[in-house]
Amino acid sequence: MIELMGLAVAANDVEVVEIYAGKNLLQEEIFANRTVESLPPSAYSSPNTNIADYLERFPGLNKTGQGGLFQSYSVRGLSAWRIRTTVDGIPIITDRRAGNSASFLPPSLVALIEVNRSSGSLLHGSGALGGVLNLSTRKPEEFTFSITQQAPTNATSMTIGHGSMSNSFAASFRQSDNAKTASGLPLNSEYKQFAASLYHQGNLFDHYDYNISWLPSLGSDIGKSSLQYPETQLAIYPEDNHSLMQATLYSDSWLIKAFHHYQNWDSLVKRIGKRENLTAYQSHTYGMNLYSSTHASSSSWRFGVDWISRGGIKIADSETSLEHIKTDQVLIDGNTHNVAPYASAAIKLADLKINLGARYDYFKAQNAGLSRTDNHLSYQGAIERQAKNHTFKASYSTAFRFPSITELYFNGVTPRGNTFGNESLEPETSKTLEFNYLYSHSVISGRLNVYKSELRNFIERTKLSNGDRTYNNLDNVSLSGFEVAVDFTPMPEHAFTWSLAKQSGQQSNGEFIQGITPLKTNLSHRTYWREIELSSELSHRFKKHRVSPAEQEISSSTTLNAYAKWKINKHWAGTFKITNLLDSEFKTTADEDAPFVEERQIAIQLDWQN
Structure with a gap:
């Protein structure tokens, strides 16, 4: 789980223990992970509203599922609970079937997005089988103000911030009306949201540093965009409230971090001419990370223990029929606990670096008298060689994911329909072999990633003959693909980035799995003309005709x-800013209920800074 070690700052390729306001606890080159990529949201051209919009700029990352503010995302075809998403190192674990969305955090409060596509179970535990995404919040050291107005959705965003080296504050309010497609079809994409970020750091006894942060977020009337809207179904989140807190105490060689995430949100589904379901969700995620490291002349060791628990997981449903008969029931009243010690070593031999590590996880889930325990041992190994401008890396890792409490025990109504858990689900496991090549030069640089994964007991939501859904294990799933990206700066005032990503995923019987994105390429250009910065992003997604039973074929598209x-x-x-300048109309994903993309959007933004 621990974000304290697993992510790198792309600018200097140093793997860091994340301490906010740009200060790093450890800057140990021997633990550096050069395959991690990062970008600030300000690097993107469009007036994006959700985190998934930004993530699509990383090759191999794509939108998945249905649309709206809570648009979910995938990494190399893996999505939902297989991706570990964190905010300032705090794990975001929710009970949405679509996965762990971080869209309760406005992009204007995000300073940096870091992406690790590789399986991260060694350092991050269950839920990092498909990769790790970390969002670092802004911590302004002076007064800042920003306002954005977007049309034709009448979307407004205002952000204000102020601070110093020790204290900072930032707050954002944004809202939007429903959008339309290029042909005028209505989209259920409205939302209202307020969020703030407070941060303080200091020193104790001239020996220990600490920091404390709190991030509250309040959302309302958030639309769930779907192909079923508005004829057969209306799905919204009337409330979506979050509170994230963390406190970290650290020295030069050890760290203690405690965190808490409270969430309380409702899902309202109106089936036109049938019934209405209001489902209330709440839970507390809390835990602690203990970390230490020791160093010798040519090697380093790091040790840690992660503890993550979820308490007060309560999901209740209230159904109202056409005859106004109301039925209430509790769907889940449970908790989960996860404890994991781990250790890893990095050894330097001339121009070679060898990384080895192992982790043991114990997991327990309880719900209404039912109980389930699991345990798993994961390990990884990597060898890396640097030669002037070239870096070669080969790695092998095992990873896992325990079934979520929702997959095990939830029996109720979702925006998708009736969904039933499966208490017999086995944990997912994977074995991944990956090769990375990086080239760095002042004019041209690039990277190539090639991977192959074998997964067992792959958990997939399947649709029954009566339209209901449940979860089952698939015996064997094979994933493979590649990503290539090239940065070209022929002169200081011109910068180009081109990327291409391909992924495939199949069961042993030849059937395709959900969430695989077809071949996709991106080209961006940034230049300066008379002190005006100009940027453009061209993206082309090829046709997808190899689909799973829960998907639809989609045509090629250009944005x-x-x-x-x-x-x-x-x-x-x-x-x-202009989004969808060509005013194209195409499905957001291959999901069977995926809506079309929004029509052309135009935004004006004003920023004030000392």
Whole structure:
């Protein structure tokens, strides 16, 4: 789980124990993971509203499922609970069937997005089988203000921040009306959301540093965009409230971190001419990370213990029939516990670096008198060689995921329909072999990732003949693919980035699994003209005709986004942004209920800074 070690800052390729405001606890080159990529949201052209929009700029990462503010995402075809998402190192574990969305955090409060595509179970535990995403929040050290207006959705966003080296505050409010497609079809994409970030750091006894942060988020009337809207179904989240807190105490060689995430949200599903279901969710995620490291002349060791528990997991459903007969029932009243010690070593031999590690996880889930325990041992090994501008890396890792409490015990109504858990689900496991090549130069640089994974007991939501859904284990699933990206800067005022990603996933019987994105390529260009920064992003997704039973074929699609940014005076800057400039109309994903993308959107943004 622990974000304290697993992520790297792309600018200097140093794997860090994340301490906020840019200060690193450990900067140990021997533990560096150069396959991790990071970008600030300000690097993107479009006036994006959800985290999935930003993640699509990383090759191999794509949207999945249905649309709206809570659009879910996949990494190399793996999504939902297989991706570990964290905010400032706090794990985000929710009970949405679509997965762990971090869209309760406005992009204007995000300073950096870090992506580790490799299986991360060694350092991050269950839920990192498909990779790790970490969102670092902004911590301004001076007064900042930003306002954005977008049309034709009438979307508004305002962000204000202030702070110093020791204290910071940032707050954001945003709202949007429902959107339409290019042909005028309505989309259920409205939302209202307020969020804030408070941070403090200091020193104790001149020997120990600490930091404390709190992030509250309040959302309301958040639409769940679906192909079934508005004729057969209306799905919204009337409330979506979160509170994230963490406190970290650390020295030069050890760290103690405690965290808490409270969530309380409702899902309202109106089936036109049938019934209405209001489902209430709440839970507490809390835990602690203990970490230490020791070093010798040519090797380093690190040890840790992770503890993550979820308590007060309560899911209740209230159904109202056409005759206004109301039926209430408790679907889940449970908790989960996960304890995991781990150790890893990094050994330096001339120009070679060898990494080895192992982790043991114990897991327990309880719900209404039912109990389930599991345990798993995971390990990984990697060898890396650097030669001037070249880096070669080969790695082998095992990973796992315990079934979520929802997959095991939930029996109720979701925006998809009736969904039933399966108490007999086995944990997912995987074995992954990956090769990475990185080339670095002042004019041209790039990377190539090639991977192959074999998964057992793959948990997939399947549709029954009566339209209901449940979860089953698939014996064997094979995933493979590659990502290639090239950065080209022929002169200081021009920068190009091109990427291409391909992924495939099949069961042993030849059937395809859900969530695999077809071949996709992106080209971005950034330049300066008379002190105006101009940027454009062209993305092409090829046709998908190999689909799973719960998907639909989708045609090829092309999207063009652009922006122009200029300095108005000493304090003010303006930005003009266009999303879907070509006004294209295509399905967001291959999901059977996926809606079409929004029509062309135009936004004006004003920023003030000292």
